[in-house]
Amino acid sequence: MTDTAMSGPASFADAGRTRDPGAAPLTTADGLPLKAALRRSQRRLRLQAVLLVLPLLLFIFVTFAIPIAMMMSRSVQNPEVSEFLPETAAVIDDWDGEGLPGEEVYAAMARDLATGQENNTVGRVTARINREIPGARGFMLGTAREAATLQPPYKEAMLAANKGWGNERYWRLLKRETRSITPAYYLLALDYEYDSNGAIVKRPENYQVYQPLFLRTAWMSLVITGLTILLGYPVAYLLASLPLRTSNLLMILVLLPFWTSLLVRTSAWIVLLQQQGVINDLLVFSGLLGDGSRLRMIYNQTGTIVAMTHVLLPFMILPLYSVMKTISPSYMRAARSLGASNFRAFVTVYLPMTIPGIAAGTLLVFILAVGYYITPALVGGDSGIFISNLIAENMRGTGAQVRLAAALSTLLLVGVLLFYWLFNKIVGVDRLKFG
Amino acid sequence: MIASPNGHQNGNVGAGDASYVRFENVQKSYDGESLVVKDLNLDIPRGEFLTMLGPSGSGKTTCLMMLAGFEPATHGEIFLNGHPINNLPPHKRGIGMVFQNYALFPHMTVAENLAYPLKVRGMSKAEIETRVKRALDMVELPRMAGRRPAQLSGGQQQRVAVARAVVFEPDLVLMDEPLGALDKQLREQMQYEVKHIQERLGVTVVYVTHDQTEALTMSDRVAVFNDGRIQQLSSPQALYEAPTSSFVAKFIGENNVLSGRIASIEGDTCRVELDGGGTVGAVPIAVQGIGSRTSLSIRPERVVLDPGPDVPNGLDGVILELIYLGDHIRVRMDVAGNDEFIVKIPNGAEMRPLERGARVRLGWRTRDCRALDPVG
Numbered sequence A: 001m002t003d004t005a006m007s008g009p010a011s012f013a014d015a016g017r018t019r020d021p022g023a024a025p026l027t028t029a030d031g032l033p034l035k036a037a038l039r040r041s042q043r044r045l046r047l048q049a050v051l052l053v054l055p056l057l058l059f060i061f062v063t064f065a066i067p068i069a070m071m072m073s074r075s076v077q078n079p080e081v082s083e084f085l086p087e088t089a090a091v092i093d094d095w096d097g098e099g100l101p102g103e104e105v106y107a108a109m110a111r112d113l114a115t116g117q118e119n120n121t122v123g124r125v126t127a128r129i130n131r132e133i134p135g136a137r138g139f140m141l142g143t144a145r146e147a148a149t150l151q152p153p154y155k156e157a158m159l160a161a162n163k164g165w166g167n168e169r170y171w172r173l174l175k176r177e178t179r180s181i182t183p184a185y186y187l188l189a190l191d192y193e194y195d196s197n198g199a200i201v202k203r204p205e206n207y208q209v210y211q212p213l214f215l216r217t218a219w220m221s222l223v224i225t226g227l228t229i230l231l232g233y234p235v236a237y238l239l240a241s242l243p244l245r246t247s248n249l250l251m252i253l254v255l256l257p258f259w260t261s262l263l264v265r266t267s268a269w270i271v272l273l274q275q276q277g278v279i280n281d282l283l284v285f286s287g288l289l290g291d292g293s294r295l296r297m298i299y300n301q302t303g304t305i306v307a308m309t310h311v312l313l314p315f316m317i318l319p320l321y322s323v324m325k326t327i328s329p330s331y332m333r334a335a336r337s338l339g340a341s342n343f344r345a346f347v348t349v350y351l352p353m354t355i356p357g358i359a360a361g362t363l364l365v366f367i368l369a370v371g372y373y374i375t376p377a378l379v380g381g382d383s384g385i386f387i388s389n390l391i392a393e394n395m396r397g398t399g400a401q402v403r404l405a406a407a408l409s410t411l412l413l414v415g416v417l418l419f420y421w422l423f424n425k426i427v428g429v430d431r432l433k434f435g
Numbered sequence B: 001m002i003a004s005p006n007g008h009q010n011g012n013v014g015a016g017d018a019s020y021v022r023f024e025n026v027q028k029s030y031d032g033e034s035l036v037v038k039d040l041n042l043d044i045p046r047g048e049f050l051t052m053l054g055p056s057g058s059g060k061t062t063c064l065m066m067l068a069g070f071e072p073a074t075h076g077e078i079f080l081n082g083h084p085i086n087n088l089p090p091h092k093r094g095i096g097m098v099f100q101n102y103a104l105f106p107h108m109t110v111a112e113n114l115a116y117p118l119k120v121r122g123m124s125k126a127e128i129e130t131r132v133k134r135a136l137d138m139v140e141l142p143r144m145a146g147r148r149p150a151q152l153s154g155g156q157q158q159r160v161a162v163a164r165a166v167v168f169e170p171d172l173v174l175m176d177e178p179l180g181a182l183d184k185q186l187r188e189q190m191q192y193e194v195k196h197i198q199e200r201l202g203v204t205v206v207y208v209t210h211d212q213t214e215a216l217t218m219s220d221r222v223a224v225f226n227d228g229r230i231q232q233l234s235s236p237q238a239l240y241e242a243p244t245s246s247f248v249a250k251f252i253g254e255n256n257v258l259s260g261r262i263a264s265i266e267g268d269t270c271r272v273e274l275d276g277g278g279t280v281g282a283v284p285i286a287v288q289g290i291g292s293r294t295s296l297s298i299r300p301e302r303v304v305l306d307p308g309p310d311v312p313n314g315l316d317g318v319i320l321e322l323i324y325l326g327d328h329i330r331v332r333m334d335v336a337g338n339d340e341f342i343v344k345i346p347n348g349a350e351m352r353p354l355e356r357g358a359r360v361r362l363g364w365r366t367r368d369c370r371a372l373d374p375v376g
Ligand SMILES: Nc1ncnc2c1ncn2[C@@H]1O[C@H](COP(=O)(O)OP(=O)(O)O)[C@@H](O)[C@H]1O
Pocket: B030, B031, B036, B054, B055, B056, B057, B058, B059, B060, B061, B062, B063
């Protein structure tokens, strides 16, 4: 390149010259700054890359980011009182919360009820309040029907119409719920609530549903993850060490579950495990069990664990396999030539080398399991359902509490993210190998 | 053993020194249809550096794996120090091993790798520490103890692998193409280092390679493998200067081949009629008898141009190509129908100028020309 007599392009000679330090900023042959030229030449490439992923980005934004954001905002929204009792909401803020509110609050309530009755919106707010003060729906609707005929002073008139209007708790609740953002659904999702004084307290024992269910979901997912490791590890090892032709056949068997509908597979487990099912029949037939003592293996935790372990097994085997495939047999041989027994070589050399696969499989299976819905719904009975089943329950039907469902879902999401964070701390996600 | 190079020999009293490792009629088949190792008989004395040399697929690794215990012999018996070891699992054989990919445990540091065989043997912490340190000093990597294998260069990994294979003081170390992954310069340097370590420790080494230079520079003896058999087992010098088969002559070093027929045999010389015309003298090594076909093998550096009257074997050749290599000149010639005939001429003061297309007289001493089994 130092040979200037060379017939190369002009930029060659330039490149040679611009090496000395302290020279003017680098430029191309026609005097453009080199940096700008580079940027310009790469802009096209970058634009191309953006265009390539743009459809997917849009798709994810519309179907993933937006719904999740909506769900999260819903979980804290609290529009009913401020929206459907606007006049009450406006004046109740001035009330100090002691005893019963004054006449102007009752008057505002009377007007709101009249408007609500007219617009048929009164049912929305009564349902909301009735969830916290059973019976409120009754006296509110009753008074609403006569709201148009109520005469001042409204406080006395309403108190006369129904004792409910004298309930201090009712008014304190109203005052609290005029705020359009509330943590109430998160409290509920964690089995807490406001007591009559507005303090946050644990719900009564027999109403505590969600916290135990969260814990059960996490615990059972851990059990399922552990089982998939125990069952999947030897299979993955076999797959990785067999000659290619045999291992391909085995791989098809591993992937077979992916090719059958989840419903079909789960139903098959019902056929197998139910009390009049194949396994119980065989046990009774072979005399191992009396007819009266047939095992309950489904519609409980056992059913969920068995069926979900089966469903999620491939997600453990595949990352394990992909890691094991890359481990040369010479490592085990080296360990053995150095004096380690087969077992010791496995524990001290092979197992540690497969940790990236175990970790990836664990992450996949656990996160999939925590949010699983269909299988627990079908075979879980009462004791084997997951949190997602209750989320679904809260989203449909007449007693739907979409905001509670949103809060539960958000908590589940936070839990998964927390798990991921913890996992990253311990194992390091950059060490994982998914396939 | 690193402390006392002779230490290992103490356990050797009375054991037949002539064969520390012994293969006896060993055969190996993987598929039950073909033999990968065919009737192997080999005796390796203690302290020897023996190299198994041969083309890829000739069964070298298989022999090593049988010796290490990772593959069972289909037939025959292998002895170590006089004891049959066919039923001894690998971890009880006490054989050090260096693998082509080094097989350093990636999740352990260099020191942990070296400590592994010592820990397995239940040594004390202090003992392990001194031995690991000594081993690292031996391979000149004293400051790498805390590194992971991935943080080392290829040459450093290679040294650690060697150190790990000898740190527990085995009497026998197997190496399967340990230098195959290194570049040429590093490979040559490592050849000497491995050889020096072997000499210093006095261990027996069975070394596998397909690189003949490596085999010649490092070994006490070389076993040339082809097609599951040992073709020749001798010192590097004998291998180069006195090949006993055309395969070995061709495989080791550069070699000129001339085909012909045995015309007569007198004592330890014979006359061969070349297919390309002319008759030359040769040493009969692997010939069937008068009238049979043979291939003559002559090393390029043993051919002289313009031979004097004392050189009996003269032929005419045409220079096809001249390659200047500084210290010598390679001349490709057409001699007796072989247009790949190579002659190496030292670049001496009195060398006469050569030209392409020129016709020259060449010759060699009868003992430099070996009549071997016919090829092709
Ligand atoms: N594990 C194995 N299974 C089946 N065939 C094998 C196996 N290992 C080696 N072979 C075959 O045995 C022959 C010799 O192999 P090998 O001993 O590795 O030769 P080399 O080390 O001399 O290259 C080759 O043809 C190879 O294909």
